[in-house]
Amino acid sequence: MIVVTGATGVIGRTLVGLLRGGRRPPPEVLxxxxxxxGDLGCPYTLADFERPESIGALLSPGDRLFLNSALWPGFADAHRAVIDLAARAGVAQIVAVSVRGAAPxxxxxxxxxxxxxxxxxxxGVPWTILQPSGFLQNLPHDFRDGVMHGSYGPGPVSYVDARDIAEVAASLLTRQVGPDAEHVLTGPQALSHDRIAEELTRELGRPFRYVDLPVPEMTAHLERQGTPHPLAADLAALMAETGDGRWSTTTTAVQEVTGRPPRSLSAFLREHRESFA
Ligand SMILES: NC(=O)c1ccc[n+]([C@@H]2O[C@H](COP(=O)([O-])OP(=O)(O)OC[C@H]3O[C@@H](n4cnc5c(N)ncnc54)[C@H](OP(=O)(O)O)[C@@H]3O)[C@@H](O)[C@H]2O)c1
Known part of the structure; x- marks a missing residue:
């Protein structure tokens, strides 16, 4: 059985569709x-990371577990508890979504x-850790009203399409469990936010722009939009760190695991015109 947590999320929905649709016979998915x-089109069960035992109770020896949820203050404790329960249950593999540059x-x-x-x-459970850059799926929200504010500076960022993360996970969860591994997942190019705005303008046929702000001004901007302190300051500082060059390289991990290249920004924009409406 392949147990998919975060199944209603951006990655999870695509993953469930790939597992159910792409393989004959389709693997057993929960x-x-x-x-x-019900719209997921596969068996589902209610559980919550905030009650780790509700997820642990679903796991049996030999299961493969896709470990993913959203971030909240209890995230690390909850995910560690589910990992311990998976180890106790004899799970055969965990494929976990992390982030590029993750470090305690x-x-x-x-x-x-x-x-x-x-x-x-x-x-002690065989593992694969997926460390993606930022998702292309963030862009419609980031560029709402045609303008994105940020403190990334001029540094390029190698955004990845979340569907490629799902494709990598689907490959890993349906092949023989391999050696433990980490995969840094990126798109095929790294672009500055000015270049991304230019690409949006060209592909979508109307003006988009990126406004770069120093960290203190970006913090104030986020606070004006309702993000509380100190989260606003941390978010602005994280943008500046992300744009300092550490996400400027691309990797071949998507191609290596799935056998096909990652989706590009322009391909994403052509398929998601209506999301930028
Ligand atoms: N966005 C980015 O640019 C980016 C970049 C790198 C890494 N990441 C990582 O990607 C992960 C998020 O991926 P995603 O795109 O799939 O997120 P998403 O679209 O926000 O979906 C999150 C999923 O997790 C579920 N979830 C949240 N809290 C839960 C809980 N307490 N118990 C059970 N399920 C819970 C949500 O369920 P509901 O539908 O019930 O809310 C949803 O299915 C995070 O770990 C994030 O750090 C994101």
């Missing part, structure tokens, strides 16, 4: 959801994921 999700002590999600990744490496 989606873990917080609310009824890192800012916000990088730190939380770093703690979980370290725990998973020591868990």
């Amino acid at each position: 989606a873990v959801v917080r609310r009824p999700a 002590g890192g800012r916000l999600g990088t730190g939380m994921h770093g703690v979980v990744d370290a725990h998973l490496r020591r868990s």
Whole structure:
């Protein structure tokens, strides 16, 4: 059985579709959801990371587990508890979504994921950690009203399409369990936010622009939009860290695992015109 947590999310929905649709016979899939999700088209059960035992109770020896949810303050404790329960249940493999540059002590999600990744490496369960850059799927929200504010500076960022993360996960969860591995997942190019705005303008035929702000001004901008302190300051600082060159390289991991190249920004824009309406 392949147990998919975060099944209603951007990655999870695509993953469930790939597992159910692409392989003959389709593997047995169980989606873990917080609310009824009949539209997923596969068996599902209600459970919550905030009650780790509700997920642990679903796991049996030999299962493959896709470990993913959203970030919240209890994220690291909850994910570590589910990893321990998976080890106890005899799970055959965990494929976990992390973030590029995850490290204990890192800012916000990088730190939380770093703690979980370290725990998973020591868990005794065969593991694969997926460390993606930012998702192309963020862009419609980031560029709402045609303008994106940020403190990335001029540094290029190698955004990845979340569907490629799902494709990597689907490959890993349906082949023989391989050696433990980490995959840094990126798109095929790294572009500055000015270049991304130019690409949006060209592909969508109307003006888009990126406004770069120093970290203190970006913090104030986020606070004016309702993000509380100190989260606003951390988010702005994280943008500046992300744009300092550490996400400027691309990798071949998507191609290596799935056998096909990652989706590009322009391909994403052609398919998601209506999301930028
Ligand atoms: N966005 C980015 O640019 C980016 C970049 C790198 C890494 N990441 C990482 O990617 C992951 C998120 O991936 P995604 O795109 O699939 O996120 P998403 O679209 O926000 O979906 C999150 C999924 O997790 C579920 N979930 C949230 N809290 C839960 C809980 N307490 N118990 C059970 N399920 C819970 C949600 O269920 P509901 O439908 O019930 O809410 C949803 O299915 C995060 O770990 C994030 O750090 C994101």
